[in-house]
Amino acid sequence: MTRWLYDLRGRDERLRFSPYCWRIKYALAHKGLDYQTRPWCYRDKEALTFSGQGAVPVLVDGETVISDSYEILRYLDRTYPQAPLLGEGPAEARARFFKHYAERALAPAIMRTLIMDLYQAVDPGDRDYFRASREKRFGRSLEEFHSPVQGLAQLDRALEPLRGQLEASDYLDGAAPAAADYLVFGAFLWARCVSNADLVSNADPVHAWVERMLDLHDGLGRRALRVSDLDDAYR
Template structure:
């Protein structure tokens, strides 16, 4: 069986920082599925022409081509039903909430903190594209978007729901991790790999959860290449 994951890389092929790709990496590990990874960069659109898509992650599983991190997680549950990620019915709908929470509450706060680090972590050939596309999206320059103090304040407020849950259980999905944890944790891997910024204090209940998530699946997150590991990063 051939299973391939196309995922975003930075200034080195081993620097993999996309929050959406990290969701899928953890989902595959959760299922115990091996995968060959193919580094991809923002400007390599033609490499994904076969998928009729211009973003990663893209998962190729035999003859199946699946795009979008959440759809990949749903596909994995259908194709490999053991060790569910999202479940079905109301459980799957709950997973959709965590997807939106990560993208609409956490990401806007985090990007104000890490945006300039992120620009430096991106391959030089991609930086013009990244700047132009993101400044168009946000309606301001990256320098204007960059506001660590404002981002930290936003993030502190956005993490309140996690704190409540993690004071009652070890993981967002209860006593063991599953889809909700991976949907949210992908954003923290984004920041961890692309930036040296500390987003959560050691005394925060979220910090203990982050430590547990980093150690999952043989230290998948903890052993990941980071910008601070790269000379000059």
């Protein structure tokens, strides 16, 4: 049986930057579960019809089809109890806060900083969809929304709780990483894959944590292809 993860691809098939998909790749590695990815583009809505909705990640595990990154983490804990990701009770409830922190505090700031890099990273055939859907969400053009100065200032402030946490422990989950780390780190890998911008200074405790997260699971994140690795990166 092969376990399949539908994973967003960019303008190169090897370019995989979705923060939601990264959560799952880290989670599967955390539990020692093998899988293969199926590259997916925004315009391939039909390829996901079987899953009942239209976005990745979608995990196909034998007969089971699960979508939504947080639901996949829950599924993995239920089905493969070794090496818990979320845990149960208050541990699970608290882990969920990191999902919201990543999506509502960090991602908007990173988006504002990197939106044009992201646009360039998307597969050319997806760019019209990407532009239209994001411009509708932001209520203005990508070019108007794009503001690295404001985005980085917003990110700097949003990172404060993370700094406090990482001044006292190596991982958000304590001495070893688990779901809280993966939920948040997806946002950093997303940025890293599409851009060379430095989001945090070398002296920031967040920087040291990012380096540790890149090294985890045999350098899973560090090995990820970045736009800057592409031959045509600077064309």
